[in-house]
Amino acid sequence: MNHFPATRDAALARVAALDPEAYARSRNALDGAVSGLSPYLTHGIVSAAEVLAALAARHPLTHQHQFVYELAWRAYFRHVWGARGDAILQSLHAGPMPETAYQRVLPEDIGQGRSGVPVIDQAVRALYATGHLHNHARMWLASYLVHVRHVHWRTGADWMIAHLLDGDLGSNHLSWQWVAGTGSSKPYLFNADNVARYAPAPWHSFGSVIDTSYVALMRLAQGERPPAPAPSHDGVDPPSLLSAPPAGLATAPSAQALPGLAVPP
Numbered sequence: 001m002n003h004f005p006a007t008r009d010a011a012l013a014r015v016a017a018l019d020p021e022a023y024a025r026s027r028n029a030l031d032g033a034v035s036g037l038s039p040y041l042t043h044g045i046v047s048a049a050e051v052l053a054a055l056a057a058r059h060p061l062t063h064q065h066q067f068v069y070e071l072a073w074r075a076y077f078r079h080v081w082g083a084r085g086d087a088i089l090q091s092l093h094a095g096p097m098p099e100t101a102y103q104r105v106l107p108e109d110i111g112q113g114r115s116g117v118p119v120i121d122q123a124v125r126a127l128y129a130t131g132h133l134h135n136h137a138r139m140w141l142a143s144y145l146v147h148v149r150h151v152h153w154r155t156g157a158d159w160m161i162a163h164l165l166d167g168d169l170g171s172n173h174l175s176w177q178w179v180a181g182t183g184s185s186k187p188y189l190f191n192a193d194n195v196a197r198y199a200p201a202p203w204h205s206f207g208s209v210i211d212t213s214y215v216a217l218m219r220l221a222q223g224e225r226p227p228a229p230a231p232s233h234d235g236v237d238p239p240s241l242l243s244a245p246p247a248g249l250a251t252a253p254s255a256q257a258l259p260g261l262a263v264p265p
Helices: 008-017 018-026 039-043 048-056 066-089 117-128 135-148 153-163 169-180 192-198 214-221
Strands: none
Touching: 008 039, 008 169, 018 066, 048 066, 048 214, 066 135, 066 169, 066 192, 117 153, 135 169, 135 192, 153 169
């Protein structure tokens, strides 16, 4: 199923359907009223200014509105990328553990969506199936990988962007640094209660390694040895990654049909 038809009409339809107040109220929930505009913004089918103008014509928006705030984060990450260039591919400052303490290889059980932690496995499978993830799910996945499994943020960021339909290097890698604590003042942590508050039942992870206190999670983030993972046997094969665009993309796409946004099977 193509969740993001690669046309400008589809993008404008999402803009027209967006209710900024519903977004502000429910955006943290996986079934909340999110915009679904990120792939269209990443690939230039619509611009942030165009989206804001269309919304402002229908809704009273201030610069403090949550939707405006989220677009501003996107613009900020793009500015940081423009100013720092390839430096965003390295830790901006020290995190909670020395760089050498983190693994540089993605654990197989995570890459196959069989970590045994429901929220993580659901997130990985959704990423592979749709090429997209709710922002909260991205944060959970990044936090688990870095702070529970002690995998370096760059390993996780490179893996995730390879499967994202809306992959933007600035937003992706700097968001991973924000979670890791190398681009923010402290690591982002979450637990099973947080998942239960914002995700549907299949994602709930009570009884897993994240069913613990934030104090215990901070000890893990700061270097305490994590418990041995308990992976399941029911995994999925990661989608194949292309080293070059498909032959059908050799010619420039029109504004109305951009096959480069086709969702992976």
